[in-house]
Amino acid sequence: MKTILEIKDLHVNFKTYAGEVHAVRGVNLYLNKGEALAIVGESGSGKSVTAQSIMRLLPSPPAEIKQGEILFDGKDILKLSEKEMFQIRGSEIGMIFQDPMTSLNPTMTVGKQIMEGLKWHQKLSNTEARQRAIEMLRLVGIPTPEKRVNQYPHEFSGGMRQRAMIAIALACNPKILIADEPTTALDVTIQAQILELMKELQHKTETAIILITHDLGVVAEFAQRVAVMYGGKVVETGKVDDIFYRSRHPYTWGLMGSMPRLDLKQEDALTPIPGSPPDLFDPPKGCPFADRCPHAMHICHEEMPEVMNVSDSHQVSCWLEHPQAPSVHEGVRVNLTTKTV
């Protein structure tokens, strides 16, 4: 597997009147060609900031990328000039956003919004771009694309708008598609359709996808690999099965516990994680999850754990992995199973 994108030690801060928010604090990630990587975590964990850093779309000020590298095809995106960035955005890396209701320009036809990128990046003529726009709309499953291409976003339903967004993002055949919570604003039946569509397109076009979500159900269905983020750091990464069946980080356990399950009795079905995420104005020096962690030890509050290899594909940063730490994994697993009826 060839690595197409690699993020090394990324730090992003936001300057506000109240002080500096350390939104992303040393994220390491990689993405293989044609792979679907899910980034999960609760609000404020740094998922979206990481994704927007890849596109360099963060407004600056207030955002500032403090240090780190984002290697795309071996080149460091963060060192490129704004002009070189125009060639990458939309053409090499496409992006779709959370709310399709506001992400399309209301005064421009959907067709023109798809054609725009094609004309700019691939220097297509009007008729060629139009042909391609119709093709794209058909590809994302919009019926009668010849007619739809001339319509405005307000004539599209929510699901169709997200399809149109996907068409825009994929129009120039990007190598990577970043989907920032693409289904959050849609209702459940449409969510399934959009995910199905993205999965299908991933196979057809061999685009690598970074899916940002806080919906673990979506992750299980969609991704090959998962990165769990918390407090501006990646706390655990691994293949889907590693995360769902062999997870080693207490936060991941918490996420699993707070996911609705069909096989549990109603009163046991959801176990929330007590407490609230760390204050990123003044991030803790130890593990960000220590304050909420039921297994926290003294060292957890003092020092951030190193990233440890559980297997080749599975990394976790948690002191419980240290040889001297008490073994709690079994206990938790028992705890989970005793709940099962």
Added chain:
Amino acid sequence: MLRYIGKRFVIMLATLWLIASLTFVLMHSIPGDPFTSEKKFPKATLENLKKEYNLDKPIPVQYLLYLKNLATFDLGISIKTPTRTVNEMIEDGFPNSAQLGVQALAIAVSAGILMGMVAAIYQSRMPDYIMMVLAVIGISVPNFVLGPLFQKYLGLEWEIFPIAGWGDFEQSVMPSIALAFLPLALVTRLMRSSMLDVLGQDYIRTARAKGLPPFRVLSRHSLRNAIIPVVTIIGPLSIGILTGSFVIEKIFSIPGIGKYFVESVTNRDYSVIMGVTIFYAGLLIFMNFLVDLAYGLIDPRIKLGSKEAR
């Protein structure tokens, strides 16, 4: 669309009638009449004069006569200067006022949009502060101060433009700018806030994510959306400019319509008051109509006469 225009036309006529009636009532409730002056007319002369202008008849009859004339676009004869009809006065004065007004409006809207955009793009930086200071000056300095200032510096000291008068284009530059100042400031401020709003919208981020350079994002995505509120105020603004031009016309001695408008009120020159008021009202209504039509062109979400449009 045609049906919509037809409907609007009927409403416009009704509005005009209402304004005509209101003006008539208000005018006749002011004490005094056109012949109230220091020098008393002999009684017989006065009666004859009143008879000549139908002022001896009961007011309801006067009203009906007036409406009848209005329907035939006859605004009557000026009572103070009986050699001229009101129609003639408007024909003489309006083209000058209109040229002045259109030039001022063009300056205000184009420069205002540009300045507002610059201010929004450089929000909280130097260009923004400069634009906003200019806007505050524009709003707070009345044009009867600006006009003479222009005349003193641009006219007398630096001799760039002629001081006053009307006829060639050069003479119209200074009054146009002086007249444009207030609306320019209003448009700048409105454009700035509307642009800031648009720049924060998700679809601008989408456009940037497509890899479009900033100028293209601005010209193709931001401008059209940000301009909608500005279009809204062009209607009222243009009337503000037309009526506000009275002061400017006086300062720069321009033979416009504003002079008649104000003088007629102090003179109780009934037919001129009525005529000019109706004319302005009609213009305002028509401008608003044009603005409504322009909406439909700029914002596809607004469908005029939405019944037939799905």
